[in-house]
Amino acid sequence: MNQEYEPHVIERAAQSFWTDTKAFEVKEDPSREKYYCLSMFPYPSGKLHMGHVRNYTIGDVMSRYQRMLGKNVLQPMGFDAFGLPAENAAIANKTAPAKWTYSNIEYMKTQLSALGFGYDWTREVQTCRPDYYRWEQLLFTRLLKKGMVYRKDSVVNWDPIDQTVLANEQVVDGRGWRSGAMVERRSIPQWFLKITAYAQELLDGLDTLDGWPDSVKIMQRNWIGRSEGLEFSFAVEGSDEPLTVYTTRPDTIMGVTFASVALEHPFALAAARNNPELARFLKEASATSSCEADFETMEKRGMPLGIYVTHPISGERIPIWAANFVLMGYGTGAVMAVPGHDERDFEFARKYDLPIKQVITVEGETYDTQRWQDWYADKLHPEMKVVNSGEFDGLDFRRAFDEVVKRFEKTGIGARRVNFRLRDWGVSRQRYWGCPIPVIYCDKCEAVPVPEDQLPVVLPEDVAFSGVQSPIKADPEWRKTTCPSCGAPAERETDTFDTFFESSWYHTRYTSPGAEQLVDERANYWLPVDQYIGGIEHAILHLLYFRFFHKLMRDEGFVHSDEPATHLLTQGMVIKETYFTEAADGQKTWINPADVEIEFDAKGHPLSAKLASDGSPVQIGGIEKMSKSKNNGIDPQELIDQYGADTVRLFAMFASPPDASLEWNDAGVEGAARFLRRLWRGVHGHVSQGPVEKLDSAHLNPAQKSLRAALHDTIAKVADDYGRRKQYNTAIAAVMELMNTVAKFEDASAQDRALLQEVWEAVVLMLNPIVPHIGHALWQALSGQPNALDASFPVAEEAARIKDTITLVVQVNGKLRSRIELASEASKEDILAAALADEKVMKFVADQPIKKKIVVPGKLVNIVV
């Protein structure tokens, strides 16, 4: 054993050992308990960033820990390789997206290997390879035949200068990010998956996911947004076509003073045909971004259609308005407006001077149409009652709801209906670098799925990419084909799938590498995933699609489980300050923090920043998650080169608990390196003194007994942190504390050395999942065994943890005043007596009468005077 800790030497040795012994290649083995640990795969953006290091270290720690418990552990890795950044890079670097992507994958794989992650690379998936995406094309065609897929018009952001569809991210302040042109909303036909058909199951399934964080389940529940309400029709004046609306507040039916429809609603479009002013308004008001945050914060605007409906109970004449805050995609795209009890309607009615009618009251509150108050909309207020509503007066929400629904059902103009906020998933993207949607368009047969024996529809990779048009759209040869049903000349779909499509089922493909099917029977040995780890930013979209796809695959007979993953750890984001320069036209260029020099004020807050290369000023942006688009990712490679993988892994785990967000800062890495050197020296010092005798744990002196108790307390704490709490910073701190204790332990006798052997072995094994390279080397030196991977994780010996005396805290009036040491089996009375006899306690109690005495066994005494 070398005297010096040389991370690069031992890391290379450990990694070759793992490679040579194929240590992480696993096979299905029904006789052993399996553990499938999955980390969200990276987008190959170029380099790993700290968020990846943190995510993958957590996964690797969990995998290695479970392996030390004897389980058959699968930990795969791959690349989510389709996506927008490849197209941007292709334009910037005048290369093909495929080439850029593959070279990034190559580099990132070397980084992952350098960090020592135990992946079974024989199962790797790269989602841009036809042998991967052919199976999602197959699934899509089956879903199409089954009726789970449909096509409808849907809105996209259109850049009129670049003549291209923009992602929301590419729209900045309503303008195209490259052209600067005002973005238009355009409706084009797109493919949708009927996720709403699974809305109820996706909702109910959350209750079975005990291993998922509550926050994620609550967010998903709210996102799915189940509501119960009434769907009914207004008779339209001078027309046979009724206006259908959905409401969750039938109890306020008598407060309806107008109806609002979405800008794209057929009624609005029809009315605009002979009303140029309205047509202008519809066009102008819809020329905004299509994202919800903008939608919710924009000014509410509307215009009357000049069409009237009849109130179904009062018979009153009610105008229809087009309103920019009504969503075409939710409910029926039309709502009954109750300005008296809906905040948005209230605001709208005040702006356009529409009548506001109070139909709900709360005892003791005064209604005022000039000012909105929260109780106006509080249907669950215990004092809430319906008023000014004829036969419904005096009812509470529930009863009024039921009565109104009953009346409408009787007359046949309405019915109770469950509605979901969740919308069907639009999967079409007007982009090149994605999986081609396997559909053929024929004049006669319309949209026909590509037959299974003609799959995959391969995306050409060797293309020139300018960013204006997708190369497959531009290539008439690629598009040209024949119709599978009638044989006539036909054209291929040139849109590609949303990249969430690929990431929704990769967990399944990992289980069946090489299968000439989507998956084979191996999948049901490994699935469901036992532990899924990824960023909290995926709490809704990815994790919902992931669950949805699992159910689709189940219903196609590919998998047997209902949910894809039993346990989820949502890693907090690694965030970092952002820096940018702004051109005269407002275009921002994001600067990497590594290239910026910052000046701080006395309190350590940043004052100003400049470019390190030429000293030109740089603006300071917000502190945000590390991302390609904000260029604030920190490349871990420099740290790996300087300190080695173990130090980087140790620091990433020590810096904060896994689910907390972490503002990245390199300061502190030195401490992790120092700790590993200390560990190495400690073990070296011990081993270099030669072999040890057997420990006689029944006959220890007090110093030995105390060290051994500290050891077994630490083992219990660390095992709990790994297994139950999944909090590694405290596990590391506990081992550090133990090592501080060991440093003070004077070893003189042979039995001292025997005890130290036990301590060092346990320390090395406890740290092994986090720092496996040094673990590998030190375990060999200590035990003579070649492989720490399959060594058993230490088990705390309860007998060793029993102490003769304990220290109790004594409070007077809840304030800490003294400590007393007592035999650990002391009774409540003994404890109290000892506390009251304590000098300092007597001083604070003095001669005041004692009101209360509280004894918490093993913890404290509180004397209340």
Place this chain on the structure above:
RNA sequence: GCCCGAAUGGCGGAAUAGGUAGACGCCAGGGACUUAAAAUCCCUUGAUCGAAAGAUCGUCCCGGUUCGAGUCCGGGUUCGGGCACCA
């Protein structure tokens, strides 16, 4: 705007079911070793008052519950994530 989180020393963080606030580490200061540097080791380090013993204050803000609140409840502030075409 809506939904979900978070806030504790100079810094990262600990306090696990309401019971010792600041574990562990970083930074900083002082010292030892060394020709020197690196490395290593030891000590100090929440604030205020005090020579010390010690006392008082202190976990974003305001209020509440409790013998006892960083932790629970009500109201707010700020920051982060998501909002359906970034992944």
